[in-house]
Amino acid sequence: KNQVEQSPQSLIILEGKNCTLQCNYTVSPFSNLRWYKQDTGRGPVSLTIMTFSENTKSNGRYTATLDADTKQSSLHITASQLSDSASYICVVSHGGGADGLTFGKGTHLIIQP
Amino acid sequence: DTAVSQTPKYLVTQMGNDKSIKCEQNLGHDTMYWYKQDSKKFLKIMFSYNNKELIINETVPNRFSPKSPDKAHLNLHINSLELGDSAVYFCASSQNPTSSGELFFGEGSRLTVL
Numbered sequence: 001k002n003q004v005e006q007s008p009q010s011l012i013i014l015e016g017k018n019c020t021l022q023c024n025y026t027v028s029p030f031s032n033l034r035w036y037k038q039d040t041g042r043g044p045v046s047l048t049i050m051t052f053s054e055n056t057k058s059n060g061r062y063t064a065t066l067d068a069d070t071k072q073s074s075l076h077i078t079a080s081q082l083s084d085s086a087s088y089i090c091v092v093s094h095g096g097g098a099d100g101l102t103f104g105k106g107t108h109l110i111i112q113p
Numbered sequence: 114d115t116a117v118s119q120t121p122k123y124l125v126t127q128m129g130n131d132k133s134i135k136c137e138q139n140l141g142h143d144t145m146y147w148y149k150q151d152s153k154k155f156l157k158i159m160f161s162y163n164n165k166e167l168i169i170n171e172t173v174p175n176r177f178s179p180k181s182p183d184k185a186h187l188n189l190h191i192n193s194l195e196l197g198d199s200a201v202y203f204c205a206s207s208q209n210p211t212s213s214g215e216l217f218f219g220e221g222s223r224l225t226v227l
Contacts, residue, residue, distance in 0.1 A: 043218030103156045
Protein backbone atom coordinates (compact mmCIF):
# COMPACT_ATOMS: atom_id res chain seq x y z
CA LYS A 1 0.00 0.00 0.00
CA ASN A 2 1.31 3.43 -0.98
CA GLN A 3 2.00 5.54 2.09
CA VAL A 4 3.69 8.82 2.98
CA GLU A 5 4.72 9.38 6.58
CA GLN A 6 5.85 12.77 7.84
CA SER A 7 7.63 13.73 11.02
CA PRO A 8 7.41 15.47 13.29
CA GLN A 9 3.66 15.96 13.39
CA SER A 10 4.21 19.46 14.75
CA LEU A 11 7.20 21.64 15.49
CA ILE A 12 7.74 24.93 17.29
CA ILE A 13 10.94 26.90 16.75
CA LEU A 14 12.14 30.42 17.36
CA GLU A 15 12.33 32.94 14.57
CA GLY A 16 15.70 32.90 12.87
CA LYS A 17 16.42 29.25 13.64
CA ASN A 18 16.74 26.46 11.07
CA CYS A 19 14.64 23.33 10.99
CA THR A 20 14.28 20.11 9.02
CA LEU A 21 11.10 18.24 8.25
CA GLN A 22 11.13 14.57 7.30
CA CYS A 23 9.17 12.52 4.80
CA ASN A 24 9.36 8.74 4.34
CA TYR A 25 7.43 7.02 1.61
CA THR A 26 6.60 3.57 0.33
CA VAL A 27 5.07 4.66 -2.98
CA SER A 28 5.93 2.49 -5.95
CA PRO A 29 6.66 3.07 -8.75
CA PHE A 30 8.12 6.49 -8.05
CA SER A 31 7.64 9.45 -10.38
CA ASN A 32 8.28 12.57 -8.32
CA LEU A 33 8.11 13.97 -4.82
CA ARG A 34 6.66 17.35 -3.97
CA TRP A 35 6.62 19.60 -0.95
CA TYR A 36 3.69 21.94 -0.48
CA LYS A 37 3.21 24.76 2.00
CA GLN A 38 -0.31 25.30 3.30
CA ASP A 39 -0.98 28.45 5.28
CA THR A 40 -3.92 28.33 7.70
CA GLY A 41 -7.16 28.81 5.79
CA ARG A 42 -5.44 28.74 2.39
CA GLY A 43 -4.77 26.20 -0.32
CA PRO A 44 -1.49 24.29 -0.66
CA VAL A 45 1.23 26.01 -2.66
CA SER A 46 4.05 24.10 -4.32
CA LEU A 47 7.58 24.61 -2.98
CA THR A 48 9.56 22.00 -4.91
CA ILE A 49 9.12 19.00 -7.20
CA MET A 50 11.91 16.45 -7.47
CA THR A 51 12.26 13.54 -9.82
CA PHE A 52 14.22 10.34 -9.27
CA SER A 53 17.49 11.81 -10.51
CA GLU A 54 17.42 14.94 -8.35
CA ASN A 55 19.05 14.81 -4.92
CA THR A 56 18.46 18.37 -3.85
CA LYS A 57 16.40 21.35 -4.90
CA SER A 58 16.17 24.83 -3.45
CA ASN A 59 13.50 27.50 -3.46
CA GLY A 60 14.79 30.51 -1.56
CA ARG A 61 15.26 29.53 2.06
CA TYR A 62 13.68 26.13 1.43
CA THR A 63 15.90 23.21 0.43
CA ALA A 64 14.48 19.78 -0.28
CA THR A 65 16.56 16.62 -0.47
CA LEU A 66 15.65 13.25 -1.87
CA ASP A 67 17.21 9.84 -1.30
CA ALA A 68 15.39 7.52 -3.67
CA ASP A 69 17.28 4.50 -2.36
CA THR A 70 16.07 4.87 1.20
CA LYS A 71 12.82 6.51 0.07
CA GLN A 72 13.32 9.52 2.26
CA SER A 73 13.05 13.24 1.70
CA SER A 74 13.64 16.23 3.90
CA LEU A 75 12.71 19.88 3.74
CA HIS A 76 15.20 22.23 5.36
CA ILE A 77 14.14 25.76 6.24
CA THR A 78 16.93 28.25 6.84
CA ALA A 79 16.68 31.38 8.98
CA SER A 80 13.00 30.87 9.68
CA GLN A 81 10.56 33.75 9.52
CA LEU A 82 7.16 34.22 11.11
CA SER A 83 5.59 33.75 7.66
CA ASP A 84 6.98 30.21 7.55
CA SER A 85 4.34 29.18 10.08
CA ALA A 86 2.21 26.73 8.11
CA SER A 87 1.63 23.06 7.39
CA TYR A 88 4.15 21.42 5.09
CA ILE A 89 2.82 18.52 3.08
CA CYS A 90 4.90 15.87 1.36
CA VAL A 91 3.27 14.35 -1.73
CA VAL A 92 4.60 11.43 -3.76
CA SER A 93 3.52 10.60 -7.28
CA HIS A 94 3.60 7.17 -8.89
CA GLY A 95 3.07 8.71 -12.29
CA GLY A 96 -0.26 7.13 -12.92
CA GLY A 97 -3.49 8.92 -13.57
CA ALA A 98 -4.84 11.90 -11.76
CA ASP A 99 -5.31 9.78 -8.67
CA GLY A 100 -1.65 8.79 -8.61
CA LEU A 101 -0.68 11.10 -5.76
CA THR A 102 -0.21 9.96 -2.18
CA PHE A 103 -0.39 12.76 0.37
CA GLY A 104 1.27 12.90 3.76
CA LYS A 105 -0.61 14.29 6.73
CA GLY A 106 1.75 17.24 6.96
CA THR A 107 3.98 18.80 9.59
CA HIS A 108 2.50 21.78 11.38
CA LEU A 109 5.29 24.33 11.89
CA ILE A 110 4.98 27.27 14.24
CA ILE A 111 7.59 30.02 14.27
CA GLN A 112 7.66 31.99 17.50
CA PRO A 113 9.08 35.52 17.74
CA ASP B 114 -5.70 37.69 -10.81
CA THR B 115 -6.32 34.55 -8.79
CA ALA B 116 -5.29 31.45 -10.74
CA VAL B 117 -7.81 29.03 -9.21
CA SER B 118 -10.77 30.60 -7.49
CA GLN B 119 -13.61 28.90 -5.69
CA THR B 120 -16.78 30.14 -4.06
CA PRO B 121 -18.09 30.27 -1.47
CA LYS B 122 -15.18 30.26 0.96
CA TYR B 123 -17.51 29.28 3.81
CA LEU B 124 -20.75 27.36 3.65
CA VAL B 125 -22.92 26.42 6.61
CA THR B 126 -26.02 24.36 5.95
CA GLN B 127 -28.43 21.86 7.41
CA MET B 128 -28.36 18.10 6.94
CA GLY B 129 -30.34 16.96 3.94
CA ASN B 130 -29.85 20.13 1.93
CA ASP B 131 -28.32 20.31 -1.54
CA LYS B 132 -25.44 22.71 -2.14
CA SER B 133 -22.88 23.63 -4.80
CA ILE B 134 -19.33 24.93 -4.77
CA LYS B 135 -18.03 26.70 -7.84
CA CYS B 136 -14.49 26.63 -9.20
CA GLU B 137 -12.84 28.55 -12.00
CA GLN B 138 -9.25 28.53 -13.27
CA ASN B 139 -7.69 31.10 -15.57
CA LEU B 140 -4.47 29.17 -16.22
CA GLY B 141 -5.64 27.54 -19.42
CA HIS B 142 -5.14 24.12 -17.87
CA ASP B 143 -6.75 21.02 -19.32
CA THR B 144 -7.43 19.14 -16.08
CA MET B 145 -9.32 20.14 -12.96
CA TYR B 146 -9.80 18.34 -9.68
CA TRP B 147 -11.73 18.32 -6.47
CA TYR B 148 -10.03 17.32 -3.23
CA LYS B 149 -11.45 16.87 0.25
CA GLN B 150 -9.41 17.75 3.35
CA ASP B 151 -10.89 16.31 6.50
CA SER B 152 -10.26 17.23 10.11
CA LYS B 153 -7.13 15.07 10.14
CA LYS B 154 -5.74 17.25 7.33
CA PHE B 155 -5.40 14.47 4.80
CA LEU B 156 -6.05 15.61 1.24
CA LYS B 157 -7.99 13.02 -0.74
CA ILE B 158 -8.86 13.25 -4.39
CA MET B 159 -12.53 13.09 -5.25
CA PHE B 160 -12.67 13.75 -8.98
CA SER B 161 -10.54 14.74 -11.92
CA TYR B 162 -11.95 16.07 -15.18
CA ASN B 163 -10.03 16.32 -18.44
CA ASN B 164 -11.40 16.86 -21.95
CA LYS B 165 -14.81 15.68 -20.88
CA GLU B 166 -13.36 12.58 -19.25
CA LEU B 167 -14.37 12.23 -15.64
CA ILE B 168 -12.34 10.07 -13.28
CA ILE B 169 -14.05 9.33 -10.03
CA ASN B 170 -12.55 8.11 -6.79
CA GLU B 171 -14.69 5.07 -6.09
CA THR B 172 -14.92 5.93 -2.40
CA VAL B 173 -16.83 9.14 -3.14
CA PRO B 174 -20.59 8.79 -2.53
CA ASN B 175 -22.77 9.35 -5.57
CA ARG B 176 -24.38 12.27 -3.72
CA PHE B 177 -21.34 14.19 -4.98
CA SER B 178 -21.30 15.13 -8.65
CA PRO B 179 -18.96 17.39 -10.61
CA LYS B 180 -20.29 19.55 -13.42
CA SER B 181 -18.05 21.18 -16.02
CA PRO B 182 -19.79 23.79 -18.20
CA ASP B 183 -16.48 24.52 -19.94
CA LYS B 184 -12.75 23.84 -19.64
CA ALA B 185 -12.22 26.62 -17.13
CA HIS B 186 -14.91 25.55 -14.67
CA LEU B 187 -15.55 22.51 -12.53
CA ASN B 188 -18.36 22.88 -10.02
CA LEU B 189 -19.14 20.45 -7.21
CA HIS B 190 -22.74 19.57 -6.42
CA ILE B 191 -23.63 17.77 -3.23
CA ASN B 192 -27.07 16.30 -2.62
CA SER B 193 -28.62 15.27 0.69
CA LEU B 194 -25.77 16.62 2.80
CA GLU B 195 -24.66 14.55 5.78
CA LEU B 196 -22.73 15.50 8.91
CA GLY B 197 -19.68 13.61 7.63
CA ASP B 198 -19.51 15.85 4.60
CA SER B 199 -18.19 18.65 6.79
CA ALA B 200 -14.67 19.36 5.52
CA VAL B 201 -12.65 21.77 3.44
CA TYR B 202 -13.00 21.18 -0.28
CA PHE B 203 -10.22 22.26 -2.60
CA CYS B 204 -10.40 22.75 -6.31
CA ALA B 205 -7.16 22.36 -8.26
CA SER B 206 -5.94 22.38 -11.83
CA SER B 207 -2.96 21.14 -13.82
CA GLN B 208 -1.78 21.28 -17.39
CA ASN B 209 -0.78 17.64 -17.37
CA PRO B 210 -3.59 15.15 -16.68
CA THR B 211 -1.28 12.63 -15.09
CA SER B 212 0.04 12.82 -11.58
CA SER B 213 3.36 14.16 -12.89
CA GLY B 214 1.83 17.56 -13.51
CA GLU B 215 2.11 20.49 -11.13
CA LEU B 216 -1.05 21.17 -9.16
CA PHE B 217 -2.43 24.63 -8.49
CA PHE B 218 -4.95 24.77 -5.66
CA GLY B 219 -7.74 27.16 -4.88
CA GLU B 220 -8.15 28.69 -1.45
CA GLY B 221 -10.63 26.09 -0.27
CA SER B 222 -14.31 26.07 0.66
CA ARG B 223 -15.10 25.14 4.26
CA LEU B 224 -18.38 23.25 4.42
CA THR B 225 -20.09 22.81 7.76
CA VAL B 226 -23.15 20.59 7.95
CA LEU B 227 -25.30 21.02 11.04
